[in-house]
Amino acid sequence: MADLERLRDGLWLLDTRQFGIPRYGGVYILRQGDAAALVETGTSLAAPLVLEGLEELGIARDAVELIFLTHIHLDHGGGAGELVRELPAARVVAHERGAGHLVDPTRLLSSVREAVGEKFPLYGTARPIPPERIEPVGGERTFRLGGLEVVAIPSPGHAPHHLCFFVPRTGELFTGDAAGLYLGGGLYPTTPPPSFDLERSLETLERLAAMGPKVLLYTHFGPGGGAGELLGRYGELLRWWTGKVASALESSGAGTAALEALLADPEVLRCAHRGDRDRAELRMNIRGVLGYLARREG
Ligand SMILES: [Zn+2]
Secondary structure, eight states, rough: OEEEEEEEEEEEEOOOOOGTTTTTEEEEEEEEEEEEEEEEEGGGGHHHHHHHHHTTTTTOOGGGGEEOOOSSHHHHHHHHHHHHHHHOOEEEEEEEHHHHHHHHHHHHHHHHHHHHHHGGGOOOOOOOGGGEEEEEEOOEEEEEETTTEHHHHHHHHSOOEEEEEEEETTTEEEEEETTTTTETTTEEEOOTTOOOOOHHHHHHHHHHHHTSSEEETTTTEEEEEHHHHHHHHHOOOOOOHHHHHHHHHHHHHHHHHHHHHHHHHHHHHHTTTOOEEEEEEEHHHHHHHHHHHHHOOO
């Protein structure tokens, strides 16, 4: 049995148990009339679960018209190559700056391997997606699923090729990683290399808040109400987090020393969520901010 939670009529959240952790990585299944869509796919390892979930919901494979990817990081879109083979009508919606990596994932895979080291097997793999199955998005663009409008919103900051997806009729906003991680009711920063950018993140958060969403649907993990407040709080968290890394860098003078100092700081350790057992994500998030600070100086 797939681990499916019904959020409303026509919207489900599938827990992919990413990295073996419950309620950490999700895939949303949307149905409107005879048409269905996915938001995110999880890693390629989650593809069989997604197919199982569709079957349990009685959604035919050829009813899935769209696969919305917030970005191409493997925990969000790694399974898309696998799924387009099984879902014959599905087109993959992704930012045009990420589309090339979906067609040829070689560089993406090698950069993930470099970033995550021995954890790489947990990220699965990525099969190439034929270019004609991809809908590249450059600016805001509205898609139709049955009678439902879904608007792709460019939302750089976590990555330059990030998109959020907004459903005006319901006020639902699929945030990917643009609004942080929301795990067990707590917000956590996600600021990975190579392209985390504070200013662009803050601009994105303001743009998203201005749309007046009612509920945020986090990939990590699930719905968060009080959407405006959550977006504002994440902006504050990012400012604090970037400032924390900047002052460690200033007092220790070098990135590696700053990293070690931060990993010994109890306030910083509170930014590691329960899924980050060996602090690998925390390190990655610190390195992402260090990279941003270096680019800002340079
Ligand atoms: Zn993610």
